[in-house]
Structures are given as C-alpha cells and as structure tokens.
Amino acid sequence: MSENNTLVRVENLVKHFPITRGVVFQKQVGAVKAVDGVSFEIKKGETLGLVGESGCGKTTTGRTILQLHKPTSGEVFFRDINLTEASDGKLRELRRDMQIIFQDPYASLNPRMTVGRIIAEPLDVHNIGTPAERKERVQELLRLVGLNPYFVNRYPHEFSGGQRQRIGVARALALEPEFIVCDEPISALDVSIQAQVVNLLGDLQEEMGLTYLFIAHDLSMVRHISNRIAVMYLGKIVELADRDVLFANTLHPYSIALLSAVPLHNPAAERERKRIILMGDVPSPANPPTGCRFHTRCPIAEKRCEVEDPEFREYEKDHWVACHFVEKAQQKM
Amino acid sequence: MEDREVILDIQNLRTTFSTQEGLVHAVNGISYKLHTGETLGIVGESGCGKSVSMLSVLRLLEIPPAKIMADAIYFKGDNLIDYPNNEMRKIRGSKIAMIFQDPMTSLNPVLTIGFQIKEPLKLHLGMDDKEAKARAAELLKLVGIPDSESRLDDYPHQFSGGMRQRAMIAIALACNPTLLIADEPTTALDVTIQAQLIELVKELQDDLGMALIWITHDLGVVAGLAERVIVMYAGYVVEDAPVDSLYEDPRHPYTFALLKSLPKLIDVPGEKLETIEGLPPDLVEMPKGCPFVPRCAFAKDKCRTENPALDEISLDHRIACWVDIKTGELR
Numbered sequence: 298m299s300e301n302n303t304l305v306r307v308e309n310l311v312k313h314f315p316i317t318r319g320v321v322f323q324k325q326v327g328a329v330k331a332v333d334g335v336s337f338e339i340k341k342g343e344t345l346g347l348v349g350e351s352g353c354g355k356t357t358t359g360r361t362i363l364q365l366h367k368p369t370s371g372e373v374f375f376r377d378i379n380l381t382e383a384s385d386g387k388l389r390e391l392r393r394d395m396q397i398i399f400q401d402p403y404a405s406l407n408p409r410m411t412v413g414r415i416i417a418e419p420l421d422v423h424n425i426g427t428p429a430e431r432k433e434r435v436q437e438l439l440r441l442v443g444l445n446p447y448f449v450n451r452y453p454h455e456f457s458g459g460q461r462q463r464i465g466v467a468r469a470l471a472l473e474p475e476f477i478v479c480d481e482p483i484s485a486l487d488v489s490i491q492a493q494v495v496n497l498l499g500d501l502q503e504e505m506g507l508t509y510l511f512i513a514h515d516l517s518m519v520r521h522i523s524n525r526i527a528v529m530y531l532g533k534i535v536e537l538a539d540r541d542v543l544f545a546n547t548l549h550p551y552s553i554a555l556l557s558a559v560p561l562h563n564p565a566a567e568r569e570r571k572r573i574i575l576m577g578d579v580p581s582p583a584n585p586p587t588g589c590r591f592h593t594r595c596p597i598a599e600k601r602c603e604v605e606d607p608e609f610r611e612y613e614k615d616h617w618v619a620c621h622f623v624e625k626a627q628q629k630m
Numbered sequence: 631m632e633d634r635e636v637i638l639d640i641q642n643l644r645t646t647f648s649t650q651e652g653l654v655h656a657v658n659g660i661s662y663k664l665h666t667g668e669t670l671g672i673v674g675e676s677g678c679g680k681s682v683s684m685l686s687v688l689r690l691l692e693i694p695p696a697k698i699m700a701d702a703i704y705f706k707g708d709n710l711i712d713y714p715n716n717e718m719r720k721i722r723g724s725k726i727a728m729i730f731q732d733p734m735t736s737l738n739p740v741l742t743i744g745f746q747i748k749e750p751l752k753l754h755l756g757m758d759d760k761e762a763k764a765r766a767a768e769l770l771k772l773v774g775i776p777d778s779e780s781r782l783d784d785y786p787h788q789f790s791g792g793m794r795q796r797a798m799i800a801i802a803l804a805c806n807p808t809l810l811i812a813d814e815p816t817t818a819l820d821v822t823i824q825a826q827l828i829e830l831v832k833e834l835q836d837d838l839g840m841a842l843i844w845i846t847h848d849l850g851v852v853a854g855l856a857e858r859v860i861v862m863y864a865g866y867v868v869e870d871a872p873v874d875s876l877y878e879d880p881r882h883p884y885t886f887a888l889l890k891s892l893p894k895l896i897d898v899p900g901e902k903l904e905t906i907e908g909l910p911p912d913l914v915e916m917p918k919g920c921p922f923v924p925r926c927a928f929a930k931d932k933c934r935t936e937n938p939a940l941d942e943i944s945l946d947h948r949i950a951c952w953v954d955i956k957t958g959e960l961r
Contacts, residue, residue: 350820487675488847492891492903499902509893517850521893521903537745558825560850562892564873567854574829575822578790 304476304508305339305362310371311612312354312361316583329583331357333532334371336609339476344502344509346523346540348516348555350579352389354532355512356400359478362510364388375476393423396469400481402461406453412439412464413449436465459490466497476508483518494540498563509555516559520544528552531590534609537617548618550626551591573630589621597625634665637808637841638687639704642753645679645686645865648694652914656682658865661940664809669835669842671856671873673699673849677910679732679865680845684811686875688726706808724754727802731814733794737786743770743797744782750804766781769800796830803834810835811843816851828855849892853877858946861885864911864921867940871947882949883928928953929961 313328332354339345347355361368364380373380375391383391396419399405406415413435420431436446442463453461457552462482469477483491495518501507513519519526520540527537528549536549547553554573561567575594580586588592592602599623609619620626642906645657649819657679664670672680686698687710705726710718721849730736737746747769748762752821757765770778774777786794795815802810816824821912829879835842844855852859852873859876861869861884869882880886890904908925911917919934920926926933932952940950943961954961 350822417939459909488849489675489888489891489906490909492905493907496902496905516821517893556823558821560824560848560854562850562853562877562889564853567850572825572829574825576826578792578823579820 302341303338304341304376305510306374306377307338307358307362308336308372308374308539309374310335310358310361312357312366313369315435327583330532330585331582332361332368332538333582333585335529335534337527337534337537339508339510341475342502342506342508344511344522344526344553346519346526347510347512347529348514348526349516349529352531352579352582353529356480357512357528359397359480359512363392363397363478365397370407376620389423390550392418393472394474395476395478396472396474397478397480398462398465401485402458402465405465406461411450411452411454412456415453415464416467416471419468423472426474434454434471435467438470442467442472442597443493446603457490457512458486459493460496463497466494466501470501470505473505474507476510478510478512480512481514482511484513486516491518498522498609505590516556528555531579531585533590533619534617535591539615542616546616547613548616548623549551549591549620550595550597550622550630553626553630554596589619597622634667636663636704637666637706639663639702640683640687641703643683643698643700643703645682645691645699646697648697648715649695649914654913655916656865656913658916660862660865660867662842662860662867662870664841665669666808667839668836668840668858669844669856671852671859672845672862673847675760675861675910675959677913678862680862681813684728684843684845688728688811689715689720690722690728699933706773720754722939723750723802724805725807726811727805728813729795729798729802729815729939732818733791733798733815734818736798737787737794740780743786743789747782747797747801747804750801754805758787764871765804766800769804770797772803772834773797773800774826775800779788791819793824795819795827798929799827799831799834803838806838807840809841809843811845813845814847815844817846819849824851826873831855849889851853861888864916865913866921866950867948868922868950869948870940871949875944875947881943881947881955882951883926883953884922886955887894887925887927891960910952927956932960 310332311334312332313330316324316329317323318326335358349355361364362373368381375395416435416438417431418427432480434448444460444463483494511519511522523540526540526543527534530551536552537603547556555577557573577594580593588604588605589602592598607619607621609617612623614619638824641661642659643657644659647654647656658685674680700711742767745768751757751762753766766782767779770781775793775796777780789797811842816827846852856873859871860867860895863884867958869885880889887906891906893903906925911921920937923929923933930953938952940948952960
C-alpha cells in the first residue's frame with residue numbers, strides 16, 4: 298500500500314462514551330467502549346465494507362472518522378491531514394469532501410423541508426453559487442440519482458423509502474465529495490429496492506471516482522459492492538482482507554461463524570452446509586471480556602485467549618487477522 | 631404431500647381497511663392449504679399482505695377499520711369464519727400460536743417473563759399457579775435459556791433481543807399448538823442470533839410435530855427452512871411452489887426478478903444487480919389487470935386488462951400469470 302493512493306488512514310481509533318451517574322454532581326462510573334482501537338486504510342476509489350452485528354461499533358467508527366463524534370484517542374488522516382487536530386474552520390472546509398449517507402431514510406430527512414431545500418442545504422451552508430445556480434444544481438442532482446427534477450417542491454413524506462434514500466444520496470453528492478461514509482444505506486429498504494440503490498451507488502462511484510466506506514450487516518450485499526471487507530466485533534476489527542480472499546479463505550473464528558450464519562438463496566446448498574451456531578449474545582461493550590473479546594463465544598477458545606488480547610497482524614499479504622489460533626480455526630471449523 | 635392431513639384451508643380470503651385515503655385492499659382473495667407438520671414460507675415485500683393475511687385468519691385485526699371476508703377458513707375441519715369471538719379466543723394461543731416480529735414491543739414490559747408464560751397455561755389449560763410455574767420453567771429451558779427457574783422473575787428489559795424472542799417462542803409453545811405462525815421473528819435480530827433461533831424452531835418442530843408458517847421478506851431464510859413457499863405481491867399469491875422448484879425454476883416474473891436482484895455468491899466485481907424498476911401499486915387504487923404489470927418485463931396486452939388467477943402449471947406448482955416466462959409468450 299503506497300502512501301499516495303491512500304485517501305483515509307485510521308490509526309488506533311478509540312471512542313468511549315462515558316456512563317455517568319448523578320444529576321447535579323455527575324461522575325463517570327464507566328464507559329461504553331464502542332470503538333476500541335481500530336486501524337485501517339481506505340484507498341482512493343475503492344469501497345471498504347465494514348460488517349458486524351449491531352452494537353459492534355461500525356456506525357460509531359464511520360461517524361468518528363468524519364469527526365461527527367470527537368474521538369477519545371487515535372488519529373484519522375484524510376489526504377494526510379490529521380482530522381483529529383484540525384480546527385473547526387478547517388474541518389468545515391474538509392467536510393465538503395467527506396459526506397455521509399444515513400441508515401434511516403425516514404429519520405434523516407427533515408419532514409418540514411422540501412426536497413429542494415434539503416438537497417440545497419449543503420450548498421447554502423458552504424455558500425456555493427448564486428441562488429439560481431443552486432437551483433440548477435439541485436435539478437441536476439435529482440436527475441443524477443434518478444428522480445424527476447419536477448419533485449423539488451415536494452416533501453419527504455410524499456416519497457417511498459427507496460426514493461428517500463436517493464434524496465439522501467443527492468444531498469451527500471451536492472458538494473462533490475471525494476469520500477462518502479454509507480451507513481447501512483439499504484437495510485431499511487425492501488429487497489427489490491435495495492438493488493436499485495446499490496446499483497446507483499456503484500454507477501456514481503464509477504462516474505465520479507468516489508471512495509466509499511460501506512457499513513452494513515448484510516454480508517451478501519457488502520460482498521457485492523466492496524473491494525475489501527473489514528469484520529468488526531465489539532469495537533475491534535478482527536479480520537480485514539480483499540473481498541474474495543475473505544470469503545474464500547476466512548481466518549478468524551468469528552468471521553467463519555458469521556459467514557456460515559448468512560442464509561443462502563439456495564435450498565439445496567442450505568440443506569448441505571455446515572452451520573456454526575454461536576452460543577449466547579454479544580457481550581456488553583461497557584464491560585467487554587478480558588483478553589480476546591470473542592473468547593466467550595468462540596468454539597475454539599483456549600486459556601490464552603482469556604488473558605491475552607491477540608494482536609491484529611498481517612497473517613498473509615494484505616490479509617489481517619486478530620486471533621491466536623488461526624491454524625486451529627482452519628482445521629476445526 | 632397429499633397423504634398428510636390438511637389442517638388449514640384458506641379459501642378466497644380478502645381483507646380491506648377503510649382509511650381516510652379510501653379503501654385499502656390489503657389481501658385480495660388468497661387461497662391455500664397447509665398440511666400437518668408442514669413448513670410453509672410466505673415471502674413478499676412490506677405491504678404485500680403477508681402479515682395481514684395471518685392476522686386475518688386469527689382475527690387479530692380491529693374491525694372496523696378492518697373488514698375480513700372469506701369463503702371459508704377451515705382449521706382441522708372447522709370453519710373459523712363461523713366462530714364467534716369467544717370461541718376464537720380459545721383457539722388463539724392454544725391451537726394456533728403466533729410469534730411476532732418485534733421482541734422488544736410484543737412482550738409486556740411491566741409483567742415478568744414468568745407471568746407472561748404462565749398466562750396461556752392458566753387460561754387455556756386451567757393449570758394452577760404452581761403447575762404453571764413448573765411448566766413455564768420447563769418451557770424456558772426448552773427454548774435454551776439457562777438457569778430458567780430464576781429467570782422467570784425477570785422482566786423483559788433484563789433479557790437481550792434474542793432471549794426475548796426465545797421467551798416469545800416459549801409462550802407460543804406453551805399449549806402445544808397444532809400450528810405456529812412466525813411473523814418475521816428474526817428480522818429485528820442479528821444474523822448469528824437469527825441462526826440460533828432458526829435452528830431452535832426447526833428442532834422444536836421436529837420434536838413437537840406442529841405445522842409452521844414462517845413469514846419473512848428474506849428469501850435466504852426461507853430457502854433453508856421451508857418445504858413450500860408462497861410468494862405474495864400486492865395482496866395476491868403470485869406463486870406457490872415446493873422450495874426447490876421455486877428457487878431453481880421460478881415461473882412468475884416477480885419471483886424470477888426478485889431472485890435475480892439478489893447478489894450472487896459468485897459474481898464479477900462491478901457487475902450490476904438486476905433491478906425491478908418502479909414500486910408496488912397503491913393498494914387504494916388497485917390497477918385493473920395484473921398488479922405487477924407496471925414493473926413486469928414480460929407484460930402483454932392481456933395482462934393490462936385481465937388479472938390472472940392462480941393456476942397449476944405443474945405438480946404442486948401454481949402461478950398467477952398469463953405468460954410463460956420461458957418463451958415470453960402467453961401460456
């Protein structure tokens with residue numbers, strides 16, 4: 298990975314949310330360790346998929362990269378500029394180039410604003426163009442995401458879920474960003490609509506050379522859209538590899554179990570496959586297990602896993618994993 | 631399949647809701663049979679009537695605004711349409727049980743888990759508190775909750791999402807139902823928890839021999855679970871087939887397109903997904919003709935004027951379509 302084609306570099310990013318007690322004299326009694334030391338790079342023009350179960354910290358990671366949450370520690374570099382040290386003014390300027398598409402198209406659009414105003418808002422905030430030019434640009438954006446420009450004066454409630462998500466995409470594109478965090482953009486949509494939005498994101502990437510961090514829990518969609526995939530568990534990345542490598546040569550026991558839990562659209566294959574059922578639930582990030590965080594549910598855990606946190610290492614070229622017993626996982630699972 | 635007894639026979643079920651915008655045609659005349667011990671998957675997108683059709687069978691909708699009509703709904707030979715409300719109440723939760731979609735909201739937050747499992751036992755089986763408590767602990771253990779006796783005194787908020795859904799299953803199984811209806815029970819849960827629950831329900835079904843209707847929008851879940859699948863669109867059954875034929879040889883254009891819109895296991899990077907353009911129809915102003923016509927790649931003139939009935943095209947395989955998608959011509 299050469300330096301010059303890296304767009305986003307995340308180093309040991311940590312985000313803890315304090316748990317406080319008391320009303321007047323608040324004191325911190327603990328912390329939800331939502332993100333607890335993740336490092337990765339996103340190359341220009343690629344899509345990095347970030348998968349994991351709810352509460353594993355994937356959304357927090359996305360938002361902390363954009364400095365929508367102030368990180369507890371760690372660094373985020375965007376085009377080699379350290380975002381964690383950037384001033385508010387500098388950050389605002391940089392935000393033109395990094396945008397986000399939110400998960401819930403029903404909650405992320407202001408119901409009292411027309412579609413035209415929603416999409417024009419980033420242009421207003423950053424003082425780009427004259428009012429007439431902005432109007433023009435909004436029409437252009439609507440066309441770009443496959444909506445009728447005639448819709449500018451309508452309100453979000455007049456649109457279906459898929460169309461609302463297109464509005465969210467248009468808003469994210471308004472400032473011609475380089476990098477977009479897609480935070481589960483399709484999970485609130487119906488199957489036949491998901492494909493429409495995924496194709497749109499793919500087309501836009503091709504046309505505009507966008508770089509995506511694609512956050513999702515649906516592995517099959519992530520596989521379709523991503524170049525590389527990172528698997529997260531309880532605030533840490535446990536495996537990171539090229540998408541085909543990750544699916545063909547899965548190393549981490551959690552990734553193996555996660556892949557085996559995804560239902561296939563094929564009855565014959567479903568009957569034959571060996572499914573690894575993990576016991577129990579994901580532990581609370583306020584009180585994560587010692588050592589390897591996965592050891593409480595891991596089918597191959599040993600004593601060492603309870604005490605020693607495995608290092609996130611490059612097991613093969615460009616294939617990173619955090620597990621003490623990769624070989625054992627390969628044989629036993 | 632024919633050698634098994636038919637336990638549920640729905641004939642021409644229609645459900646409408648009167649709303650300010652007009653009459654919503656949620657279910658538009660669906661008919662199918664379910665056999666003892668069979669697992670039926672019902673798939674479709676939101677608003678296609680899959681949940682409403684089941685709630686109609688159990689009469690769990692508020693009337694009005696809902697209006698439920700059917701030629702007949704036979705459950706073990708008895709026509710449920712003729713049942714007065716108090717008789718229906720005896721069937722719900724005992725012979726036909728239901729697991730709801732959202733385990734966060736379908737349990738009562740101010741009652742203990744134990745109370746909620748004991749309720750059907752006392753109500754339907756006439757157990758006293760002591761018997762019910764012992765049985766409740768047994769049921770919780772059956773659904774895989776460790777330390778079940780002491781967990782009976784817990785409130786729903788002390789359970790995780792997966793455990794709540796297990797508790798829901800325990801309530802549903804309390805009276806040994808003949809038919810269990812699961813309405814998207816895993817949609818709100820993570821995949822690893824979903825896998826646990828599917829495995830659990832499969833095992834319980836094998837042990838207890840009940841019939842199962844599993845409603846979902848996830849074609850993957852159904853593939854591993856169901857023997858037969860019904861695909862619904864805009865309140866109609868558009869395809870009804872054994873699970874293998876449905877996935878290998880879908881014959882309705884909607885099913886065909888839906889399966890194609892899913893990402894393949896082996897696909898080329900950058901390759902596009904096939905999409906179904908447009909949106910499902912407005913259920914207030916149902917189009918004349920086939921409801922899928924505006925989105926259908928195979929549409930013919932006939933489709934725009936006449937709505938096809940569900941028709942058997944090969945053994946156990948029924949579709950509601952005028953066109954043979956293999957040739958692209960009218961059948």
